[in-house]
Each structure stands twice: as C-alpha cells, then as structure tokens.
Amino acid sequence: MATLPPRKNPTPTKISKEHLTPLQILLQLGFPEHRAVKALAATGHRGVQLASDWLLTHVRDPTLNSHEPREYVLYACPTGVLAEKLLTFWNESRELGWNGALNFMPHITLVSFFRAPDESAEQIASALESIVDCNEYPDSIGLETYVSQNFMGLFVKDKHAEWLTSIAMRYVNKLANLMITAEAHTNSLHLSLAYQFPNSLFVPLNNMVEQLGSNVPANWELRLYSRDSRLRNAHVHKVTHAHVPREHDELELRPGDYIYLPEGACDASIDGWVEGISWLTGTSGYLPLNHTKRTAESDAWTLHCTIQITDHRPQVGGEVPRSRKPPVLSSNESLDTPDGVPADNEPIEATQPPTIPSRQIFICRHGERIDFTFGTWIPYCFEPNGCYIRRDLNMPKEIPPRNIQDFQNDSPLTTLGEMQATLVGGAMRSSNVKIDVAFTSPSLRCVQTLSQILKGLGSDVSMKVEPGLIEWLAWYPNGLPTWMSPDELVKAGFNVDTNYEPIVKTKELPQRENAAQYYERSFELIKKIIENTVGNILIVAHAASLAACTRQLTGRRIPPAAEVTRLVQRVPYLACLTAHESLDGWQLHPPPFPPITHTSNSRFDWKILT
Template sequence: MATLPPRKFSNFAPTDIAKEHLTPLQILLQLGFPEHRATKALAATGHRSLQLASDWLLAHVTDPTLDEKEPREYVLYLCPTGQLHEQLQKFWFKSRELEWNGAHNFMPHITLVPPFKVTDELSKQAADILETLTAKDDCPDAIELETYVSPNFMGLFVKDEQAKWLKSLAAQYVGKLLDVGITAEPNTKSLHLTLAYQFSDSLFEPLSTMVEKLTTTGVVGWELRLYSKDPRSCDLHVHKVMHAHVPRNHDELELRPGDYIYVPEEACASTIDGWVEGVSWLTGLTGYFPLNHTKRTAESDAWTLHSTVQILDNKVECRDNIIPKARKPPVILFDDSIDAPDGVAEDSEPLEGEVAAATGSREILICRHGERVDFTFGTWIPYCFEADGCYVRRDLNMPIKIPPRNIKDFQDDCPLTALGELQASLIGEAMKESNVRIDVAFASPSLRCIQTLSQILKGFESDLSIKVEPGLMEWVAWYQNGLPTWMTSEELSKAGFNVDSSYKPIVKADELPLRESAAQYYARSYALIKSIIENTKGNILIVAHAISLAACTRQLIGGQVPQIPEVTRLVQQVPYLACLMVKEGPNGWVLLPPPFPPITHSSNKRFDWKILT
C-alpha cells in the first residue's frame, strides 16, 4: 500500500475544534466579537440562533450601552392558546378601538413569576430550567376561570384549586433558579388574567358588555412563556414604526418599519411639534423622530421570548409526571440550509408503491425554495454593495443581478444564489418530464420563494402567472425585527417576474400576526390551504418555506399538529427544493412522494488560491 505523502498545507490544526461541536458563544468569539458583547447578543435574541445573535451585534455596533452589563428583566407568564386566545385577541382589538387602557400594554397572560433580573451569562440556564419542571399528582384537567367586573377592573380569576397547582409550579421554578444563583419570587397574589383597567368611567358599560360575551370553555390550551426585555425599556411606552424616516439632522433617529421605539409617556403628551425623543429597539440608538410615523403597541411586543412550555391542551396529560418539553430552537450555523428552526418534513413519508393510487383528480405539489444568499455567504450586503449602492457580483454563486429596491430590505428578504436558481429550473424540467400538470401556482411573498417559483415555471416551460400569497409566510416567531418589507406586485413585475397583479390574497400582509405560537402557525397554514383548495380548480403548485411542507399538509391528511419536540427534531431534513405531494382520494387527501427524483447537492467551500503560492 502506498504511503501518504506529508501535507505541506493544512486548513485544520490539531487543536482546532470541528464547527459542529462549538457552542454559539465559541463561534462568536472565533469571529472576533468580545465575550461580553457576544453573551449580551445571545441573551437579547433568546439564544434562538447564531445568525440572529450576529445580526443583533451588527445592528447594535453603535449602541452606547453595548458594553454595559446591566441584567435584563425576565418574567414568567402563563398564556392561553386555542379558542380563548382568539377571543381575547378580538376583545383586545375592539376594546383598544374604544380607548387605550392598562391591559393593552401586554399580551393576555397570567403572571406566575413577576419581573426578576438575570445576568446575560445565566440567560440560557433560566430558559433551560423550564424543561426540568415536574408535574404534581394533583395536575388539573383544565384551568377554570371566573369573570370579575368592577368599575375600575375587569378580569378572569383562576379558581383556587388550579391556582394552588400553578403556584406550586412557579415555586418549583423559582427554587431551581435559586440553585444557579438567580433570585426571584413567585406570585403569591390571586392569579388572574387582566381584561381591562385604568379605563374611563364612560367605558364601563361597553367594556362590561364585551366581557360578558367571552366564553372560557371550549378548546383552551395553556403555555408557560419566559420573556425578557431590554433594561432601558422599563416604564416606557412602546411604539411600532409604521413608516420609514431617513434622518435629515444629526439628532434624528432613523425609522425602519417593524422596529419598535421606547418612548417616555410624558414625551408624547408634551410635544409641541410632533417630534419626540426615543430609543430604537433595533439599534439601541437614541434620537428624535416624527411621532405620526409610529403607532403605540403593547410593551410585550418588543420583548424577547426565551422558551415556551405547553402544560395544558384542553386536557392535561401528565405522562411520567414530566411537563412536556419547551420549544428549544436548535442553533443555526451560518451555512445551515434551513429557513427556520421549526422546518419539518413528514417523518413517515411513504415510498413508491406503498400508497394506493388515489382516484381523485386534484394534486397539490409543495416545494421549499432554493439556496439563499445569506445562509450561503453570511453577511453579504456590505460585501456586495458599493458606497454608491451599486451591486457587485463578488462570487459566481452570487446572483447575476438583483431586483432594484431599498438595499436594507434585502436584510430579511434575501434573493437566491445563482445555484439556487439553477436548482429550481432543474425541478421544473423534472416536473415536465414526469408529465406533472399544474393549473395554478402560489408563492410566499419572500423574494427567494418568488424567484424559485419563477425558475420552476421557466424549466417547466409554463406561462402561468404567480399568485403571491402572504398567508404562505413562514412562522413569524423567527422574525424578531418584525415582518420583512416585501416587494409589491408592481415592483416584481418591473423586475421581470410574471406575477398575477389582479390576485386578491386570502391573507393580506397587514393581517399577518406579529406573534404566534407553533400551533397557531399550523392553524393559519391549514386554514389557508383549505381556502386555496376551495377557491381554485385543478392542480396546485406552492413554493414556500421548510416548515410549510408539514404545516400545509399535516392536518389536510388527517394528522395532528405535532408537539414542539417533533417539529424541531426533523428541521434539518428539509433541504432546499424539497418537494412533497398530496392527492385527493375517495377518502380524503393522502400524502405521496413527488413523481420525480429529488435533487441532492453538497456544500462547496470557498477556494483560497493563495494556498498554492
């Protein structure tokens, strides 16, 4: 056997650690970020992903408090889900139209542990401890609520028996926090969900009438949620940016739609010219801004969600006396080819011949988009745009050209790579060769999805127009900076995309929720796919996101909404251009493999020619 020649050049030193074994903090340190800044970024983004933490650091590079070590303020809430949550959301909206009152500062909740301080170094431990809570033998079947109405307060109070059990969970959590050096106190007062307080006397009658119409029975689930907030936001109002503003003077604050601004209450009341001073949630910068470009919103909208634990879902199942585990998104590395940590594929996908051919005439083919620029190149915008705003293609896998738009809008709505477009056209060619029939085509409003569908139709040699449906947007929980600014139909048409400008979306962009649980996202997707089926004829092609494959089909074929561990377990098994098909049969819809082979591709590291010199 020939012996291996000695390697003169090596990219791997004996002391190197494989990237997949590094913690997010270690990776940020390797990238050159100071430890205290990296730790702060991970805490501020809920340890949700490495990409979010690095983006936070870049956005806050000029934040004057970036190097301060003031701990964040945390709180443990119990929040309703299901039909009660939907009722409360409608109640909030209608009551806010009457007048803003104190209840509108937060989402509907029951406080289990009031605000407590946690250093950034212990942030992840505070969230992880939720997974270790154990249920008591007196675990209730449901949480019963009693309505209380008075001239200055309206709410729903938890009955004593269930309140005692909830307080024991809170005390257990507080005790485990103390074991790691975090001091907190459980709520010892009456547990309740506030509906209205600090309202005008004239609103008592209409508010009480609205409260009486609420029903606390039906499909009601409950989640433990651990939130934190920027210490600078204490005792300040939160305003959401509705319109952009470019500073004209050095003391003005740049406004970006989707950002939140912390504003002192007295500033709004005392302004004489409509300009107030505030702090940007997105950048941490302070400056003056036009108040009419923003809209007051709940303080909790600008909080960071660290963990969610489902404890009751209509009927408690305290199996093995362990509380169901929390939603813990896996760490996303820069080169991970996933949309979001909750992307999921069907774990029991049938093989060819395992499912009998359905007799129905309709088919739905759902695809994930192709390779995206930001996950391939990381922070690509400063690298590819000159000072004058001109785009420069610095790698052959970068787009040959990109549509004209505000450069900042690419941050949360990136294009495909050149290979991503090629991959999509290959899928279209395979569809044509397999005699797939498509009668209508839908895409998520994300640019990468529209580009993917455009290339699929090009390979398919089809002139179908693209119906851009905002309801196909992925789980909004992964967009901490607010929803992206998408291109309009007019902008897409000018950029050369064949979009259906007459299409009226089922879910308009401004109707998308700002916050939603995984269960709510699945419900949104299921309602959408049913509406698409009802309002179209023939076969349907949908291009959306990794999580869309399961969210749009699981309940359609009679399955149940998966638990959070199942959602996260299969996230990385949904590669770019993954496809699946559902077909209508005599007994409903069934899941089938697509009628063409999959497309497999590997990563290709950047070649450094200097190693040969």
C-alpha cells in the same frame, strides 16, 4: 490483504457548516462573541438571520457591549375564542381610557420577572419544555369573574390553580439548577381585566365584564418572554408616522418601531417632544409624541418558548372534518348485510375499489441563498455607481434590477441554488410528476427557485405569487421586506401570473404573530388554495412552510414554538414534501424522487500556493 499503517498526522476534524450552531456561524461572520450572544438572546434564539439583523440595527446601541442581564417572565395565556373576546375587550376598554391591564397582553402570571445572563437564554427555554407532561393536560382551566371598585379580573378555580402552581414550582426548581433565582407566583392566580382606572369608568367596564363572561371555550399555553432591562418602569409607544431627524439629538422614527418612554415623560412635556429609546435600534433621542401611540409594554418583549397546556376540543356533533370525505360503498356492499356473510349464500365476486382522482401537493423549500452563503455580500458586490460585480462563481451571474438595499432582507439565490432547483425539476419530470398550478412566496429566492423547478420540469405553468406563503413573521422584527411586484418580476423575465388575486394580500399580513398564529395562517391558506384550484399543486416557500402548511391539514396538532425552530433547522435547501388526498383525508408521503445532498466547499485562496 495488506493492513493500513497508522497515520501520524490525521486530518483535523472539520465541523460541517451544516452542523454549526447559530453562535458559531455568527462568530464566523466576524461578530464579537459577547455581541452575538446578546443578539441571540434578544431575538429568542430564532436563527442566524434574525440575530445578524438585530446586530446590524443595534450597531449604535450604547448598551451593545454591556453585560446587563435580560428579565424573563412566565405567563399562561389563552388562545381560541376566549383570546379573541379578550382582544375585543382590550380594544374597547382602551377607547374608554388607559388602565393598568392594558400594559400587557391577557395572561396569568406563573413566575414573576427574574434576571438571567444572555448565555443562559437557550437553557432557560429548554428547562420549561422539560417540566410539562402532556399526560397531565386538563381539558380546560376554570375561571370565576371578580369585580370590585378598583379591580376586575378572572380568577382561576382552586383545582386548576394548584396544577398551574405545580408547573410554576417545577420550573423555578429547574432554574435553581441553572443557578438562576426566580419566584413562583402562587397566590390567587388570575387574569387581570382592568385596574388603576378612575371611578367614572367603573360602570362601563363592569358592563363589558358581564358581557365577556367566564365560561368561554379556550385553550391555554405557557409563554416565556424576556425584555430589555431598560423597559422596566417605562411606557411603550408604537410609531405611527415616520420622522427624519432635523437636529443631531432627534431620534429617527420608523412605523412599526416601539419607543421606550420614561414614566411621566408625556405629562411633563411642554412642547410635544419627549426623549425615548428605540426598540429597533437601541438608540435614544427626542421625538414628536404625536407620531406615536401608547401600546402594551409586552408588545416590545421577546418570545422564547410556547407550550400548549390544555386540550380543549369543541364538540362538532359528529360532523365530518373538511379535510376528509365520507366512505364510498362499492357496488357489491350492502348496509343490511352482516360483515362477512354473503347475501343468499352466493359468492361475492372480487371488485376493484372505486376510482377516485387523488390530488397531490408538492411543497419545497427554496434553494441556497446568497446572504447565508457569503454573509454581508452587498457592499462587496456593488460598485459605488450601483453596478453589480460577480465576485465568486457561486454568486449569480445576473440579478434582477431593483433598489440595492431591498436585497438586504430579500436575498437572491446563489448559482448552486439555481442548479439545485433545476435538478429537482428534472427529477420531477423523470418521475412523471404533473403540475397543474404553482404558487410561490413573494421572497425573491422562492420565485427564482420555482422558476428553475418549472424550467427543469419542462412546464409552462405561470407562477402565482402569494404573500400568505411568507415564513413566520417573528423572523422579521424590522417589518416585512420590500418585495418585487408581479409586474417587476415579469419585467425581470419571470413567468408570473399578473392576473392572480392573492388570497392573503401583503397589507393583510399581521405585524406580529406567534408560532400558533403562523400555523393557523398557513393552514387557512392551504385550505383555500385547495378549494380554489384543481389538479396537482406545487408550492415553493420556506423551511418552516413544509410543516406549517401540512400539520393541521393531516390532522396533527400545532407544535410549540421551540419545536418549530428545531424543525426549521432540519429542513435543508430544496427539501420537498408530498401530501396525497385520499378517502381518509390528506396524508404525507415521500416525494417520488430522491433528495439532493451536497457537501460544503470552502473558498479557495490561490495565494497559499505562492
């Protein structure tokens, strides 16, 4: 056989779009590098969508081009029963009057605030993940109550304080390798309950501390936060009412935004107006103080990493988990007969195991979305009169009628996305998959995906729109998107069950949540879906949903936030996961049909041939 001659001009290596880093994608979208780096750091490196949204909202931020480093801090924070009791304590103590502890969430400071350039944000989080050894996890962290006339708190017992200090020191040493200077907080580790309060509040606060106690079950996790340097020494107020500027120097207020106010600004105001900086946009201006309410400074911080560091498991008295069923004896088994010994020396006839109907849950990610494929597509595709123009064959031929700006955070599918979904539905049909009930996230791309899957499957099952299936809310810093209502979806031609009562209503979704809270929300939702339905279930949601809906259902632990992000990056469009119910509970299985893979296809410009 003839050998191939060497090529003098090999084709340059092309990086697949699938393997581009978030920074590379932002650069391809046309954002300057220093701004893209700043956006990724400000949003905790949680993806391109969040970073691009941040850049668009901060376009008038005067510090957008500055190289001022962010400030980072490492806390140990409780979860579980103790966290719930502390939240109640915080709310009740706030009713008595503001004190210093209310500026932050309940925490133990391990590493004090340190400064680092935006380029190091990802390395700072990775360094924290590398210093925690799961083999060291204690069952709990011991606390002791301390009360004085000017301070109330829970101090860490010496044994556990030494362990937490060792974590802090290891992290500081890791940061030193990155040329970042930080200082471990090693003296008297504690969780502050109240300080800087007037003498008149000592008695009621003391009573509340006594009721709280220190021996409350809890798990603990490390949390790495960062903040805008402008937040230093500022009070933070949450916007409660909208305000449209009437003068050029006024600041627009949107409910859910946070405002940075200089210390003492509220007391110094003579007319109820103060000058502040918007967390959402980075711009400054005057605002009516009565449209805001003071909140914890930490509410406006960015969470970069969460790592669980204790393994407390409450005793359940041998109770069978809800996701499992007790074993079933076949007809020839006896509780009194020793294993392997037939009764009366008679041979045992072979019997079939008991037949138990096995339910299946199919969870799919939505198809290819238009905004991730084309970037800023809305100004490109809509005429001034609001008429939609299809500028590319991979753009949808038609889109549902709605407010154009609502597409900004609720993107439709591309033509390829619709084809992907139809192919998966056809594969389900060929594999004899039977679907009895179908749920979808309220995101338009998920509704469209489920509709096309059911079309390919040849199923007339109506879709149940469930807001609780929305992805991790940390990826929506500007608030929830405006979704189409079930009636609007029906009007647009989708087979939606308008009589369905959602398990989690839109107004019940939290404004902010960490990764653990997102997983808990998803776990509670999937349990209720299982309890309230019969037969096989099909769910179309988001990349993070595949793990979030099944992790605890199958008996595994909630992953740290950094792992959540990594998992999302490995879940392609129309990825599908199957969970089977058996005697041993729910188990993960591959779907009974192959995955769908396609290559990147760059846009063709015919002018290159002229």
